[in-house]
Amino acid sequence: MGRHSLPDDRAAAGGGDRPPRRLRTVAIATVLVLAVAGGAAVAVQGGLLSFSKSCEEDAVHLSMVASPDIAPAVRAIADRARTDEVRSDGRCVDVNVVARDSYKVADALASGARPDYQMWLPDSDLWLTRAKGAGDGTAITPGGSVATSPVTLAAVPRAAEHLRWPKKTYTWAELTGAAMESGRVRLGSADPARSATGLLALNSIGASARKQGGDSDTRVAATAKLLAQRMSDGDTQVVATLPQDGSGAEAGNPARNQVVLLSEQAAFAHNAESAADGKLDLFYPEDGTPLLNYPLTMVDERHQSTDESRAALRFTILLSEDSSLRTFREHGFRTTYGAADEKVVAAAGGRSPQPYDATQPPAPTDEALQETLGLWTITVQSARLTTVVDASGSMAATVPGRNQSRMDVTKASLIQALDQFTPNDEIGLWEFATRLDGDKDYRQLVTTAGLGDPVKGGGTHREKLAAAFAALRPVPDGATGLYDTALAAYKEAQRTYVKGKFNAVVILTDGSNQDERSISRSALVEELKSIADPTRPVPLLAIAVGPEADREELDEIAKATGGGGYQVNDPAEIQAVILQAVMTAGQGARAAGE
Incomplete structure (x- = not known):
């Protein structure tokens, strides 16, 4: 304009x-x-x-x-x-x-x-x-923004009293931890995949937990699991889970939440229509309340x-x-820059010494939100992934600006990505290069199994998989046998499909197909389309690593299965892209089933 x-x-x-x-x-x-x-x-x-x-x-x-x-x-x-x-x-x-x-x-x-x-x-x-x-x-x-509203934690009076509102203040991690510790307080949220309130709150919980140190990922995953058990589709639905009389658990209705992640404006609207004992009290975490910012x-x-x-x-x-x-x-609503209005805050359920007028933290980056959403998707629905890594000779090329090869950076990123998966997630490993195993361009290195499963000789499947990632090496003179590998990995993932999990094949390659003996691209796409089963979805998530990889080629192949192609110029970005790809494909699979 x-x-x-x-x-x-x-x-x-x-x-x-x-x-x-x-x-x-x-x-x-x-x-x-x-x-x-x-x-x-x-x-x-x-x-x-x-x-x-x-x-x-x-x-x-x-x-x-x-x-x-x-x-x-x-x-x-x-x-x-x-x-x-x-x-x-x-x-x-x-x-x-x-x-x-x-x-x-x-x-x-x-x-x-x-x-x-x-x-x-x-x-x-x-x-x-x-x-x-x-x-x-x-x-x-x-x-620009036309209005704002901070994301808070809202509690019915009995639950707020139990959490010592308004005098007791908490960080996000402490507040959700306190709510989780008590059997008398039930914590609910809107689905972070469908609610900005839910996603911003979950991201704040994760950032707060990391500041505490220790095994923060496990604590955040536990919180996500708890939220998933009492999750609503959206903000309107989560408000409807609140009791009308403020009693909650004492009323004997386990379907009702007593504490929910909610915007200040949503609490304002709820309180305007509620009787005195049904009004909400708001906690404003000490480490900042992210803002809904309503961009026109x-x-x-x-x-x-x-x-x-x-x-x-x-x-x-x-x-x-x-x-x-x-x-x-x-x-x-608040002003566009988040300044608190005393009347709005009071009507919504805020009261001093809750820090409702504190300076808001910087908005989270897109990358941070993608990682949080990927973690949510993986945590809520356990994943079953077949990871297929290019072991062709070009993976020995040095990454610009780093004294490491593409393979070394790829391995490190995959090992780091493992930390985002829970013990219930199942992951396996294949590698591929031309004539890697006789006439085959691919080889299974680690079977797909739960990361927490014990393995023969001691340890867990997670440890075995991390060691296998670390042992990956480029094959000298090996070319990229992409097409036959993609088809074989896809068929195997279909054969071993596990209902109730997010099943997918993740392929990482730095080049395009170089095996002249293989199936053609058009034939591969047609066969993938013909064998794809929407009732047992297995999206192929194809990641092009480096400038020589052909993202368009990968995207065409992957879309035949309901997946997609992604590009990373630095293999260090693989971890974030895997989480993004899983999140995107997971949403697509869920939407197709509705």
Whole structure:
């Protein structure tokens, strides 16, 4: 939208200083007041307010999908814009606001679906990364934040008293640990794969646990396992698990949670509709409350007309005006930079000395969130992975900037990745290069088994697998026998499929197929498509390591099985990419089963 001047921009900015992420505020000095014959404008079906005749004939109609928590506030602003007949280039702006879960919108955009809306307001910018997918989805243009809300831990009065609210303060790790220790307190969460609140909270728990030291990954996995047992699909559903009278366990209903991971705004909305003994008390962890930041995002701008683009910009400006900020506050939201409002905090259940007005920590990186989500996916649904590693001679090449070969860095990354898997996860190891085992291009080194299983001679399968990773060596003069290996590994994973686990084949290669005797790429893709069984999914996750690897080739092969191709220029990135690939394929498998 930067190619246009501001529509109907006739006044200077106002409202005081604004932070860098805030949308620029332009005060509209002229309010158009039109007399409507026969009385005031009336509400029409669907909550939309009628325009005067002049507006109805020439309005610019736009659609916005918004996170369900903020949709009522934005809808109120859109309705007021109709009443006031807010204009863009002389034409009235008519915005229809539809509530839709952010994860559903992100997944649809990532798939390249043609949207029927021009604007999107998710509850967090983490969904923007998901919506971009591999870069071939519907184009989006991120804008600034319109409001914020901190992620907290909400408790019904009995549970809050047990946790010594409000005087007792905790870190994230201490707070969830205290909730887990008591049989009288049941902790629930929305699914981190579908809820920004759940994912940001889980990421904060993990970061807090790492600061404690010790076996932090095990503690975080234990917390994730507990949350998974009392997980709800989304934020609306997790609120519905709370008891209405504040009693919880004493009422004898084990289906009810007493403590939940929740945004301040969600607690505000819950308390507004609850009787006194059903209101929530909020804990604000000492090590910071991450923010939902509601970034206004333009969608598929190249297919918007100039009038639509300028009207969308006009509505963007409207959302940052003082009247709109008051509307957001009335609905329980904070300012765009997270400053606490005493009335909002009190209504939501916050009270001093809980640090509700402390400075928020820096937003987590995309990489940190991907790792957390990968850990969640693996923890909640145990994985069964066949790891297939390229042992061709090119793996002996030195990694730029490192005094190590591709194979050495790959091995180290795989060993590190093992730490993210639980004892119940099953992992095996193959290696491949041309004529590695007689006429075969592949060889199984370690059978697929539970990492916690004991092995002959002592130790665990995890230790055996780590030793096998460490022992991998490039085969001198060995070429890349990719196609036959991919087919054989896939068939074996299908044959040994374990129901109830996330079954997948992970292939790592630094080149394209070099075995002229093998099946062709087109024949391989067709056979994979023909034998893939959606009732027993085994996605192939193919990772191209280094600049010589052909990601497009790998992606074509992997997509035939419901998987995907990924690229890493530095083998040290493999650990994070494996977690991302498992998470993405795991979500796809679950969505296909719904």
